[in-house]
Amino acid sequence: MCKALVSLVIILAFGLFVSSVTMAGDVTMKLYKEYRYGQPKENFAGKPGYSDCTELLSNDSICREDQKFAGFNDWAEALIFDNNKLIQVALIGEMSQDRYIKSLGVLTNGGFLPVAMKSGDKALDALNIFRTKGLDVYRQELDAFEMSAHNSEKPFEITFAPADAVKNTKANTCTELLTQSNLDLRCVDIVISDEVLLFRFYAPAMMMRDAQKIIKDQKESF
Numbered sequence: 001m002c003k004a005l006v007s008l009v010i011i012l013a014f015g016l017f018v019s020s021v022t023m024a025g026d027v028t029m030k031l032y033k034e035y036r037y038g039q040p041k042e043n044f045a046g047k048p049g050y051s052d053c054t055e056l057l058s059n060d061s062i063c064r065e066d067q068k069f070a071g072f073n074d075w076a077e078a079l080i081f082d083n084n085k086l087i088q089v090a091l092i093g094e095m096s097q098d099r100y101i102k103s104l105g106v107l108t109n110g111g112f113l114p115v116a117m118k119s120g121d122k123a124l125d126a127l128n129i130f131r132t133k134g135l136d137v138y139r140q141e142l143d144a145f146e147m148s149a150h151n152s153e154k155p156f157e158i159t160f161a162p163a164d165a166v167k168n169t170k171a172n173t174c175t176e177l178l179t180q181s182n183l184d185l186r187c188v189d190i191v192i193s194d195e196v197l198l199f200r201f202y203a204p205a206m207m208m209r210d211a212q213k214i215i216k217d218q219k220e221s222f
Helices: 006-014 097-109 126-133 135-148 163-168 174-180 203-217
Strands: 030-032 063-069 072-081 084-093 112-118 122-124 156-162 188-192 197-201
Touching: 030 084, 030 197, 063 084, 097 188, 097 197, 112 126, 112 135, 112 163, 112 174, 112 203, 122 135, 126 135, 126 174, 135 156, 156 163, 156 174
Parallel strands: none
Antiparallel strands: 063 072, 072 084, 084 197, 112 122, 112 156, 156 188, 188 197
16 A cells, blocks of 8 residues: 655654644643634534534544645544543545655654554554664664555554654653653544544643543542
């Protein structure tokens, strides 16, 4: 399907250590374009162009069609909510090598680096490899995993994080990065299959903070 392309953008991304959009703790931090973490669902429900797609996506969600991203104007855009608050934005488009390459370019120019890959029951902690074995081995491992994933019939997932977060974090694994970073960490997942290219824009540390708060608030005799 596609040649190994991820490592081709690594060197470019290392030259683009961009700062995060918001300060830690800012509940209006950017998820994607004009969308902010925690925006109320009522801001979008019933508005022109938006329609409920909860049944289709099996999540509390609102969608709109024909959105622009990476040179294509036919993306479906899904807003995912929890407790009527926006927690994630997804883009869904038809898979093609051209769309895949241009999407990787957008992430690179935005200063994002791959920190993990997953395909079926196989996983690669790219951040750990970068930390323990250096940039050259990191690129080689990304290439090898990507090629193997594209040759399989299973969906292939890549997790990206801001290059400045990768450079400055003390985390040695992707899990540590996603769970122990500042609240302003914004991540992007790409899920690639033969037919569909899916993007997920989310704030893992904020989602974990909110989940922990919900757990602490549950006080009930049993």
